[in-house]
Amino acid sequence: MRVWFDQNLMAARRWAEGFLLAPEYLWLLWFIPIIILLYLLKLRRTSVLVPSNLLWYKSLQDLTANAPFQRLRKNLLLLLQLIILIALAAGAARPFFKTEGATGQSLCVLLDHSASMQTLEGDGARLDLAKEKALELVRDMDKGDKMMVVSFADKAGVLCELTDDRSRLRQAIANITPTDSATHIRDAILLAHSLKLTVQDLHVIVISDGRIADLEEITARAYDLSYLQVGASQNNLGLIAFSLRDPLEGQGGERQCFMLMHNASDQAITTTLSLYLDATVLAAEELTVPPGQDYELVYAMPEIEEGLLRAELSHDDDFPLDDMAWLAVRPDSKVRVLLVADASSNAAYVLQRVLLPDSRVELSLIAPDGFASSSDYDLTIFNNFAPETLPEGSLLFLNAVPPVPDIEDAGELAMPPILATDKEHPVMRFLNPANVSIAKARQINLPQGARSLVSTAGGPLIADVSRGGQQILMTTFDIAGSDWPLRLSFPLFFQNLISWIPRSALGTDVSVAAGAPIPILPEPEVDVATVTAPDGTATQVRLDPLRPVYYAGTDQLGPYDVTVGEDHTLFAVNLLSKNESMTGPADSLTIGRGEFAAEQGSVKQNQELWRWFILAALVVLTLEWWIYVRRAWL
Amino acid sequence: MTEGQTRKPLLNAKFLHKLDHLSVAARRVRLGMTKGDRRSKRRGSSVEFADYRDYTQGDDLRHIDWNIYSRLGALYVKLFEEQEDLTVHLLIDASQSMTYGTPSKFDFACQIAAAVGYVALTSFDRVSISAFSEHGEQRLEPVRGKANLRKMFGFFEGLRTGGATNLEQAGKTYFTRNRTKGVAILLSDLFDHNGFEEALRRLAMYGSELYVVHILAREEIEPDVVGDLKLVDCETSTATEISVSPALLKRYLANLTGFCEAARRFCLARNMVYVFAPNDTPIERLTLEVLRKGGLFE
Numbered sequence: 059m060r061v062w063f064d065q066n067l068m069a070a071r072r073w074a075e076g077f078l079l080a081p082e083y084l085w086l087l088w089f090i091p092i093i094i095l096l097y098l099l100k101l102r103r104t105s106v107l108v109p110s111n112l113l114w115y116k117s118l119q120d121l122t123a124n125a126p127f128q129r130l131r132k133n134l135l136l137l138l139q140l141i142i143l144i145a146l147a148a149g150a151a152r153p154f155f156k157t158e159g160a161t162g163q164s165l166c167v168l169l170d171h172s173a174s175m176q177t178l179e180g181d182g183a184r185l186d187l188a189k190e191k192a193l194e195l196v197r198d199m200d201k202g203d204k205m206m207v208v209s210f211a212d213k214a215g216v217l218c219e220l221t222d223d224r225s226r227l228r229q230a231i232a233n234i235t236p237t238d239s240a241t242h243i244r245d246a247i248l249l250a251h252s253l254k255l256t257v258q259d260l261h262v263i264v265i266s267d268g269r270i271a272d273l274e275e276i277t278a279r280a281y282d283l284s285y286l287q288v289g290a291s292q293n294n295l296g297l298i299a300f301s302l303r304d305p306l307e308g309q310g311g312e313r314q315c316f317m318l319m320h321n322a323s324d325q326a327i328t329t330t331l332s333l334y335l336d337a338t339v340l341a342a343e344e345l346t347v348p349p350g351q352d353y354e355l356v357y358a359m360p361e362i363e364e365g366l367l368r369a370e371l372s373h374d375d376d377f378p379l380d381d382m383a384w385l386a387v388r389p390d391s392k393v394r395v396l397l398v399a400d401a402s403s404n405a406a407y408v409l410q411r412v413l414l415p416d417s418r419v420e421l422s423l424i425a426p427d428g429f430a431s432s433s434d435y436d437l438t439i440f441n442n443f444a445p446e447t448l449p450e451g452s453l454l455f456l457n458a459v460p461p462v463p464d465i466e467d468a469g470e471l472a473m474p475p476i477l478a479t480d481k482e483h484p485v486m487r488f489l490n491p492a493n494v495s496i497a498k499a500r501q502i503n504l505p506q507g508a509r510s511l512v513s514t515a516g517g518p519l520i521a522d523v524s525r526g527g528q529q530i531l532m533t534t535f536d537i538a539g540s541d542w543p544l545r546l547s548f549p550l551f552f553q554n555l556i557s558w559i560p561r562s563a564l565g566t567d568v569s570v571a572a573g574a575p576i577p578i579l580p581e582p583e584v585d586v587a588t589v590t591a592p593d594g595t596a597t598q599v600r601l602d603p604l605r606p607v608y609y610a611g612t613d614q615l616g617p618y619d620v621t622v623g624e625d626h627t628l629f630a631v632n633l634l635s636k637n638e639s640m641t642g643p644a645d646s647l648t649i650g651r652g653e654f655a656a657e658q659g660s661v662k663q664n665q666e667l668w669r670w671f672i673l674a675a676l677v678v679l680t681l682e683w684w685i686y687v688r689r690a691w692l
Numbered sequence: 693m694t695e696g697q698t699r700k701p702l703l704n705a706k707f708l709h710k711l712d713h714l715s716v717a718a719r720r721v722r723l724g725m726t727k728g729d730r731r732s733k734r735r736g737s738s739v740e741f742a743d744y745r746d747y748t749q750g751d752d753l754r755h756i757d758w759n760i761y762s763r764l765g766a767l768y769v770k771l772f773e774e775q776e777d778l779t780v781h782l783l784i785d786a787s788q789s790m791t792y793g794t795p796s797k798f799d800f801a802c803q804i805a806a807a808v809g810y811v812a813l814t815s816f817d818r819v820s821i822s823a824f825s826e827h828g829e830q831r832l833e834p835v836r837g838k839a840n841l842r843k844m845f846g847f848f849e850g851l852r853t854g855g856a857t858n859l860e861q862a863g864k865t866y867f868t869r870n871r872t873k874g875v876a877i878l879l880s881d882l883f884d885h886n887g888f889e890e891a892l893r894r895l896a897m898y899g900s901e902l903y904v905v906h907i908l909a910r911e912e913i914e915p916d917v918v919g920d921l922k923l924v925d926c927e928t929s930t931a932t933e934i935s936v937s938p939a940l941l942k943r944y945l946a947n948l949t950g951f952c953e954a955a956r957r958f959c960l961a962r963n964m965v966y967v968f969a970p971n972d973t974p975i976e977r978l979t980l981e982v983l984r985k986g987g988l989f990e
Contacts, residue, residue, distance in 0.1 A: 103922040103933055109789035109797075109912065110883035111925045111932040113951060117943040118934060 074151075075652050079282055079666070083150035089143055097136045138682040142675045149671030154282075156665070163259040164204040164220060166250045167192050170266035171234050172211040172241035173572065173615075174638040177267070177291050178376040184289040184641075185236050188265045191286055192231045195263065196224050206253075207231055212239035212573030214246035220257065238379060238615040239573030240635045241270045247649060251281060268644025268656065271637045276650050285647045287656035292642030295319060295327040295347055296380025298634055300369050301569065302359065302387065315357040317369055317383075321347040322640040329373035333357060335365045335387075362387050366617050366628055380639045384617050384630035385569055392420040393556050398429045399441035405456065405536065408543040409439060412552045419556060437559050442536065448528065452559040455532040457500070457539075462523050462530065464505030471499045474514035474535075483511050483522060484605070485531065485554040489547040491520075496542070499535035527582065527603035529559055558605070569630045572615055575608035576629045584623040592616025592631075702806040702848055707976055711807060714980075715815035716780050716875055717990035743771045779820060779834060779874030780812040781900060783866060785907075786823035786830065787857040788926045789883045793909025793971045800971045801879035801907055802848045807979045808877055809844050811989060813837060820870055821847060824862035826927075827855035834870065856927035857884040859891030867898040875988070876900035881907055882955055885928060889958055902964040903988055906955055908948075909971045915944065 074081040108114070169192055175185040192207065199205060199222070206220040207230045218230035243264070250262045262283035299318035321327050326348050333341040340357070347353040367385040375381070395413055399406040401423055413421045422435070426443035437452045444458040453460065459467055476492050491512055501516045507525070510518035523530045542548050570576055578587045580601050587599045587607075592614050599609050601622070612618065618629040633639075647654045703711075747756055747767035757770045782805040790798035805821060812819045813835070821832035821844070832847040859880065876895060882888040882904075896902055923932045934940060952968055959966035965986045969978055983989055 103920045105922045105924055105931075106917065107926050108923045109792040109881065109909070109926055110885075111923045111930065112883060112885065113944055113947045114923050114934055115932045117940055117947050118932060120943050120947070121940055 072653065077153055079152035079154055081151050084147055086143065086147035086150060090140060093139055093143065135682060135686060138678055142678050142682065145671045145675035145678065149668040149675065153667045154665055163261055164257050165195060166206050166208065166253060166260055166262045167195060168208050168210055168246045168250060168262060168264045169234060170241055171209045171236055172638065173238045173379050173633050174267055174269045174641055176236045176379055177289055177641045179289055179291055183236065184267060187288045189231050189234060191265050191288060193228060196227045199224060208246050208249060209234050210243050210246035211237040212242055214249055237613045238633060239613060240571060240638055242272045243270045244272045244276050247276055247281065264647065268647055269637050269640060273648055279650045281650045281652055283654060285654040285656055287643050289643045291376040292322050294322045294375045294377040294639060294641045295329055295371060295373060296377060296639035297369055297371060297383045298636040298639050300383035300385060300632065300634060302385060313359045315359050317355040319347055319353040320636055320639050321349055321351055322642055324349045327373055329371045331355065332370045334368040335362060364388055377641045379615060380633050383632045383634060386617060386628035386630045393418050393437060394420045394435045396435040396438045397421060397423045398426055398438060398443055400425060404538040405441045412549050416556060452529040457533060457536040460523060460530055460532055462505060462525060466503040468501040468503055471501050471514060471516045474499045474516060474519060476512055476514060476519065478513040480509065480511045483509065484558045485551060486511050487554055489550040491547040494540055494542045494545055496535045497539040502534050524604065529604065569632050570612065572631050572633055573612055575610040576612060576618060577606040577608055578620055578622060579606050581622045581625065588621040590619040702803050702845060708810060710980060711811050712814060714811045714989040716778060716812050716817055717987055744768045745771060779818040779872040780808060781874060781876040782809055782819065782821040783862065783876060783878045784823040785857060785880035786851060786853045787825040788854050789857060789881055791853050793911055795971055797881055797907045797909050797971050798853050802851065803975045804879055804905055804978060806845065806848055807975065810841065813841055813844065819844060822866045823851045825855035826858050829865055858886065859884045859888055860886065860894055863891055863895040873899040877903040877905060879905045879907060888955060892958060896962050896964060903967065903986065904959050904964055905967045905969050906952060907969045907971060913948065913970060
């Protein structure tokens with residue numbers, strides 16, 4: 059019953075949104091029964107004793123007989139009040155109708171320049187059609203009209219702020235270049251609607267093929283926009299997934315290359331799939347993908363240490379961008395962690411329990427007596443022990459004072475309560491150690507530049523004492539003397555720590571989406587990395603010795619070469635988006651709570667009618683007041 | 693019945709003195725109960741000669757005109773005019789609706805009745821008073837002569853009001869016990885839920901000359917009401933809810949005028965005298981001018 063009700067409510071809401079911008083305000087209509095109830099509860103009249111009400115009664119009857127709309131007469135005021143209420147509710151719900159043309163106001167043009175806009179439409183690309191439509195809008199502008207141009211793909215960018223300068227607008231539209239990334243409109247919508255707060259009559263026009271990935275992420279509210287559909291071609295077969303799969307644990311076997319294709323057209327397409335490792339052909343196969351279907355392929359891969367895998371479809375379609383995909387294959391590398399602790403201690407036990415299940419970690423254990431050097435490890439964890447000199451790599455001292463200058467051991471703190479947490483620090487993300495109880499801790503005075511991550515009244519409990527590019531963390535308490543290992547914050551801390559420390563090599567993350575950032579790890583004594591895009595453009599990126607930097611200029615598809623010092627790392631940037639590969643334009647956009655049908659020709663703009671409803675309410679209110687005061691027809 | 697309030701003297705001495713010169717006029721000579729100052733249609737034994745007629749056997753020999761017999765040799769009987777008294781019936785509406793107004797319509801009615809009664813008693817006419825309402829009748833049995841003035845005024849002071857109006861029943865009750873024809877004066881606001889027409893028709897049937905003094909309060913003639921009101925009829929307790937509007941007031945006034953006009957026409961058609969008497973009319977003007985002009989006094 060409830061489901062039925064909800065479904066019908068949703069259907070009614072969708073229907074109402076066809077002509078109302080804010081149908082939620084129809085709740086005002088709930089006042090109708092209240093007004094009727096107030097009328098049913100009779101007017102409290104003053105009783106007056108009269109010698110005879112014969113004449114009054116007769117007069118009342120005469121008046122009734124003479125009054126127009128006799129049936130309504132008794133409830134004329136009620137009727138008028140209901141009309142006022144309905145007019146107010148209708149006005150608040152912002153009714154509208156569509157009119158041709160988009161003049162007499164401010165326009166915000168959101169222009170899609172995502173990968174799918176590179177689909178061929180006749181002689182040109184789909185983006186050219188979109189730009190042509192935008193230029194049409196500029197041409198149709200009347201004197202006083204204003205327009206702004208926002209492009210969106212994986213990110214939104216304001217190309218021209220609100221202006222009536224047509225030449226600037228034309229220039230901004232002409233400057234829009236295609237990107238190879240997926241479509242995300244959320245930022246653009248938010249940008250446009252934040253502008254609506256200051257520009258009341260701003261009308262938003264989305265020029266797109268409607269293949270947008272993040273429509274569901276947009277806040278469910280009423281938006282006022284028009285969707286100008288561009289493009290028609292749906293003749294496309296493309297790769298939508300390309301990955302390497304490790305054999306299942308314990309089963310041995312070979313790695314597998316997984317490929318998924320989608321045929322967006324309404325006809326079967328025959329293509330030749332070729333798989334290359336660098337320049338070597340690994341496989342080639344002719345296959346036919348039925349219309350509208352996915353097609354899955356799995357190849358058993360030979361043992362590959364390193365290289366660039368490339369899958370390529372050879373056929374003729376209107377969207378060649380998704381006919382190729384790459385994978386950068388790198389040696390399988392793990393974070394090497396050395397735990398310097400007494401193997402029989404509780405701390406060693408819980409640390410192993412936390413670190414061993416992490417697939418990124420390769421854990422070794424050594425007793426403090428046997429520790430000499432840790433140059434081969436990414437992270438060394440010392441438990442109740444500190445070497446005399448700082449070893450290499452990242453370090454974590456548990457209940458030990460690292461041999462760092464200016465660090466002072468000022469005694470002990472009993473039962474230190476946790477008072478503050480530095481949640482900005484990468485290792486403290488998503489964790490809240492406030493409920494941890496600690497039996498005792500050392501009171502440490504930190505050197506200058508050190509950062510207390512978890513603090514108590516006397517000093518830090520966990521501190522970042524990194525120096526000279528080496529990441530060093532310490533705790534001032536024994537984890538075995540606390541209930542921290544029992545808390546959720548304990549494994550999260552080590553998860554964060556493993557992610558935070560610089561690693562000697564990247565993992566096997568072999569593909570990123572177009573527009574997504576690629577991480578560049580610092581290398582000692584190297585300040586600048588060089589990123590070479592697939593088209594050969596080289597970009598210099600300044601490195602941070604403490605943490606990875608991210609390069610976001612991945613607008614092109616293909617392999618990116620990142621050179622840090624002598625090291626070369628390959629990153630594959632792929633489209634691999636079913637949404638983009640389905641090049642046929644969407645008939646409607648569901649943005650927020652509104653469903654916007656595609657408008658092929660000219661822009662239809664919403665003409666809002668609320669002013670007329672409010673005016674009508676005022677007029678009827680005046681009439682009602684006049685009738686009440688004058689008692690006309692009553 | 694509600695308790696009557698202590699009233700001021702109904703009529704002042706100066707006014708009473710003016711009334712001394714008046715007497716109740718009977719347009720038609722009526723049969724009285726006792727010999728009075730008025731000529732009667734009946735032939736009787738007064739000193740006023742009226743006519744002769746032939747002697748028939750059985751006539752009183754004392755009435756034979758012997759002078760005629762000696763001259764003409766025929767027996768004629770002398771007829772003398774009978775002199776009778778006039779009975780003035782004062783019918784006062786004592787229903788609850790008559791308590792309305794300042795002064796109340798009932799007080800005003802009593803003043804008029806007292807004035808008429810005074811004139812009648814000083815003219816040696818018989819006065820019979822009945823104050824009636826649904827709750828019953830308060831009656832002053834017929835009295836005659838100035839000696840009964842105190843009794844009459846005392847009767848007025850002791851009157852009580854209350855109950856609904858039933859003119860027809862009141863007339864019936866009164867005239868069943870007092871069939872003497874004379875001058876009947878009805879003092880009422882005519883607000884009878886059964887209608888006044890049938891009642892007046894019945895009253896007329898008893899043969900008296902009927903004067904209808906229609907008393908209305910100024911507050912009824914020009915109602916000063918505003919807002920949304922619940923009008924409760926003081927007699928029947930029925931309520932009418934009104935929202936006062938100019939249109940309603942206009943309609944009310946039209947109905948009131950129509951009501952008075954209907955009463956006037958009704959009376960005119962039945963040879964009754966209709967006198968409209970708002971409660972703020974000075975009693976002197978009403979009696980000395982209006983009622984005199986209406987033919988009640990001479």
